[in-house]
Amino acid sequence: MKTVDTLEIEPQRGLLRFTTAGSVDDGKSTLIGRLLYDSKSIFEDQMDQLEESCRRRGKDEIDLSLLTDGLRAEREQGITIDVAYRYYATPRRKFIIADTPGHIQYTRNMVTGASTANVALILVDARNGVLEQTVRHTYIAWLLNIKHIVFCVNKMDLVDYDKSTFNNIRQELDTLVLKLGVEDAHFIPISAKMGDNVVDPSEKMFWYDGPTLLSLLETIEIEKDWEFTSKRFPVQYVIRPQNDAFHDYRGYAGRISGGVFHKGDEVLVLPSQLKSRIKTIDQYKTSLPEAGFGESVNITLEDDIDISRGDMIVCSENPPLIGQEITMMVCWFNERPLQPRNKYIIRHTSSEAKCVIRQIEYKVNINTLEQENDCQQLKMNDIACISIKTTKPLFFDEYRKNTITGSVILIDEATNETVAAGMII
Amino acid sequence: MSAKITINNQHLNELENEAIYVMREIAAQFEKPVLLFSGGKDSIVLVHLAIKAFYPARIPFPLMHIDTGHNFEETLTFRDELAQEVGAQLIVRKVQDSIDQGRATEEKGINASRNKLQTVTLLDAIEELKFDAAIGGGRRDEEKARAKERFFSHRDEFGQWDPKNQRPELWNIFNGRKNMGEHFRVFPISNWTELDVWQYIMRENIKLPSLYYTHHRKAFNRDGVWLAFAPFMQLKPAEKVVDIDVRCRTIGDITCTGLTLSTANTLEDIVSEIAASRITERGGRYDDKRSEAAMEDRKREGYF
Ligand SMILES: Nc1nc2c(ncn2[C@@H]2O[C@H](COP(=O)(O)OP(=O)(O)O)[C@@H](O)[C@H]2O)c(=O)[nH]1
Numbered sequence: 001m002k003t004v005d006t007l008e009i010e011p012q013r014g015l016l017r018f019t020t021a022g023s024v025d026d027g028k029s030t031l032i033g034r035l036l037y038d039s040k041s042i043f044e045d046q047m048d049q050l051e052e053s054c055r056r057r058g059k060d061e062i063d064l065s066l067l068t069d070g071l072r073a074e075r076e077q078g079i080t081i082d083v084a085y086r087y088y089a090t091p092r093r094k095f096i097i098a099d100t101p102g103h104i105q106y107t108r109n110m111v112t113g114a115s116t117a118n119v120a121l122i123l124v125d126a127r128n129g130v131l132e133q134t135v136r137h138t139y140i141a142w143l144l145n146i147k148h149i150v151f152c153v154n155k156m157d158l159v160d161y162d163k164s165t166f167n168n169i170r171q172e173l174d175t176l177v178l179k180l181g182v183e184d185a186h187f188i189p190i191s192a193k194m195g196d197n198v199v200d201p202s203e204k205m206f207w208y209d210g211p212t213l214l215s216l217l218e219t220i221e222i223e224k225d226w227e228f229t230s231k232r233f234p235v236q237y238v239i240r241p242q243n244d245a246f247h248d249y250r251g252y253a254g255r256i257s258g259g260v261f262h263k264g265d266e267v268l269v270l271p272s273q274l275k276s277r278i279k280t281i282d283q284y285k286t287s288l289p290e291a292g293f294g295e296s297v298n299i300t301l302e303d304d305i306d307i308s309r310g311d312m313i314v315c316s317e318n319p320p321l322i323g324q325e326i327t328m329m330v331c332w333f334n335e336r337p338l339q340p341r342n343k344y345i346i347r348h349t350s351s352e353a354k355c356v357i358r359q360i361e362y363k364v365n366i367n368t369l370e371q372e373n374d375c376q377q378l379k380m381n382d383i384a385c386i387s388i389k390t391t392k393p394l395f396f397d398e399y400r401k402n403t404i405t406g407s408v409i410l411i412d413e414a415t416n417e418t419v420a421a422g423m424i425i
Numbered sequence: 426m427s428a429k430i431t432i433n434n435q436h437l438n439e440l441e442n443e444a445i446y447v448m449r450e451i452a453a454q455f456e457k458p459v460l461l462f463s464g465g466k467d468s469i470v471l472v473h474l475a476i477k478a479f480y481p482a483r484i485p486f487p488l489m490h491i492d493t494g495h496n497f498e499e500t501l502t503f504r505d506e507l508a509q510e511v512g513a514q515l516i517v518r519k520v521q522d523s524i525d526q527g528r529a530t531e532e533k534g535i536n537a538s539r540n541k542l543q544t545v546t547l548l549d550a551i552e553e554l555k556f557d558a559a560i561g562g563g564r565r566d567e568e569k570a571r572a573k574e575r576f577f578s579h580r581d582e583f584g585q586w587d588p589k590n591q592r593p594e595l596w597n598i599f600n601g602r603k604n605m606g607e608h609f610r611v612f613p614i615s616n617w618t619e620l621d622v623w624q625y626i627m628r629e630n631i632k633l634p635s636l637y638y639t640h641h642r643k644a645f646n647r648d649g650v651w652l653a654f655a656p657f658m659q660l661k662p663a664e665k666v667v668d669i670d671v672r673c674r675t676i677g678d679i680t681c682t683g684l685t686l687s688t689a690n691t692l693e694d695i696v697s698e699i700a701a702s703r704i705t706e707r708g709g710r711y712d713d714k715r716s717e718a719a720m721e722d723r724k725r726e727g728y729f
Pocket residue numbers: 022023024025026027028029030031065102154155156157158190191192193194
């Protein structure tokens with residue numbers, strides 16, 4: 001057996017989640033296959049399976065796109081149909097890929113994949129340049145508040161690795177990025193099939209002096225995207241051991257959704273509006289002096305206040321908005337259309353209420369980015385701005401300030417299906 | 426062999442925070458959850474995460490083992506001790522009982538396994554005991570069909586999974602709403618890889634059954650996979666039982682758990698062995714070798 005003396009895993013960068021977008025046949029599956037293959041994340045038995053699949057389909061060469069093809073229905077139809085998650089790690093970082101397919105239900109899938117992503121990879125076919133789809137994918141990534149977008153201009157091998165083709169596309173993309181206000185955009189000429197600039201630098205594109213896709217993904221800084229300013233702690237569950245050792249313990253369990261909480265901080269509890277101080281921040285058997293964004297902890301307070309799931313512990317100097325009338329962007333997911341006066345269940349952090357749709361303010365044409373007024377209903381995959389009224393007040397932030405306290409889902413009470421993703425504006 | 430290992434704590438912290446968040450959502454959204462405990466490392470990690478999620482209170486749900494009757498003895502001892510230590514109720518449901526009641530039919534032939542039959546016993550137990558959420562240690566990196574699983578995965582009243590019609594899962598808002606008779610499977614360690622699990626076990630110093638460490642055992646080789654020998658197993662003429670040094674990379678039913686030839690005696694050794702390995706843990710599972718879509722077919726019917 002091989003011995004490994006030291007596994008050097010540094011610097012400690014944690015997880016990077018990214019999503020891939022592109023139209024059918026732009027090469028998404030091939031690109032992911034290539035990333036996994038060239039970064040040596042494919043195991044021998046997976047490779048055997050892949051070779052076997054390729055042989056059965058009568059292919060002479062290895063088709064990397066088959067690696068990420070998940071379910072039987074897809075294998076039969078040769079398309080990916082939903083969101084699938086892939087994992088790989090390099091010595092520098094661990095990656096989670098939300099792999100979303102490009103076909104009719106694409107908007108829904110891409111929104112789903114993008115909701116948890118730090119980075120979006122958008123594929124552009126070098127032969128076709130910027131298409132309506134490219135605009136749509138960039139808009140969705142921006143709408144979901146993905147701060148880093150990497151445009152991969154793919155199939156460069158089919159345009160003779162031509163520099164000016166790439167530069168022309170890049171210029172068009174620059175205009176789009178500027179128009180939307182994307183914070184951090186990158187552009188890489190690649191060939192997923194041949195492997196140029198994916199993991200290994202391209203010799204053919206000597207004129208490109210930027211990083212390869214993998215090294216960019218390994219080094220993109222996402223820590224500064226975290227929400228560290230306004231304290232937000234939605235209470236998920238109340239922990240009351242009621243045993244002798246912890247007779248009076250009453251811990252509010254939750255995951256910090258904004259800011260940094262310190263022992264001794266003065267906090268405000270919503271909806272009661274009562275103030276108290278943090279007595280302890282507990283993580284299993286340890287009491288922490290402070291805890292920040294993303295940490296799952298128990299908070300105990302100095303005062304005995306009645307708090308339950310759905311309540312929120314926040315800082316009093318910078319509280320969230322509180323209200324029942326809310327305007328938001330939604331992406332509609334269901335075959336049954338959304339119409340004014342329809343009622344739904346709304347889930348927001350750990351709280352649940354009912355809501356009624358008051359109005360569709362406008363619909364976004366996601367190919368041209370124009371607003372369409374006078375819209376009476378939303379169909380599957382539509383994106384629109386709507387106003388709603390909830391049965392009880394929610395405590396929320398704008399989605400662009402805080403993606404956790406600014407996001408909601410709508411549920412159809414009759415079917416229990418998740419019918420919309422909402423981003424509060 | 427002794428290896429020195431640096432563990433990337435930051436990503437383990439993130440995975441742990443996420444899994445604890447999911448555990449608490451389960452307790453908050455369901456009336457009667459149950460943790461499916463197989464005795465394998467993933468379910469042991471689940472128990473550990475549940476302890477952490479609810480401390481200083483006890484885990485607010487029971488553990489349930491679907492027992493094929495074809496176990497490694499060490500697994501059962503370990504299971505009983507762990508349940509006692511944690512102070513959780515342990516429910517055991519036996520595949521043998523399902524067979525005796527005529528609910529399930531034993532497979533015939535040389536590769537007979539009770540692995541698939543567990544689905545019957547599992548679904549019956551969920552119905553009988555009215556569980557509305559079954560927590561499993563499935564990970565998306567394990568297998569192609571699992572790669573599309575949601576954290577909260579809906580099952581209809583027949584316990585079936587419809588992979589083409591799953592609820593979209595956005596941000597960290599989980600929709601656990603359902604009708605009577607339906608239930609959910611929930612996978613708190615969806616985003617963990619095998620290596621993450623081992624690194625976490627090492628970091629947290631989690632106790633494991635001795636089977637995971639290299640030991641001496643009677644085994645035979647079938648189609649390139651080493652399997653443990655047990656008296657009820659049929660051998661093909663060419664197959665010979667030999668004494669070898671092995672360890673388990675996953676633990677399941679004894680009939681389909683592949684063994685790894687190894688000298689790894691400590692967690693550090695195991696983590697370096699996994700990190701250097703070029704074969705997935707499922708590669709050693711005899712049950713997945715049956716067809717390319719074996720796992721997907723079993724999962725649709727209601728398997729773990
Ligand atoms: N020549 C060339 N073909 C490519 C490249 N990337 C993908 N393809 C081919 O384009 C087709 C569609 O690729 P696939 O990855 O399945 O696209 P998806 O639908 O976006 O997942 C396949 O035949 C690929 O082999 C590339 O960089 N160069």
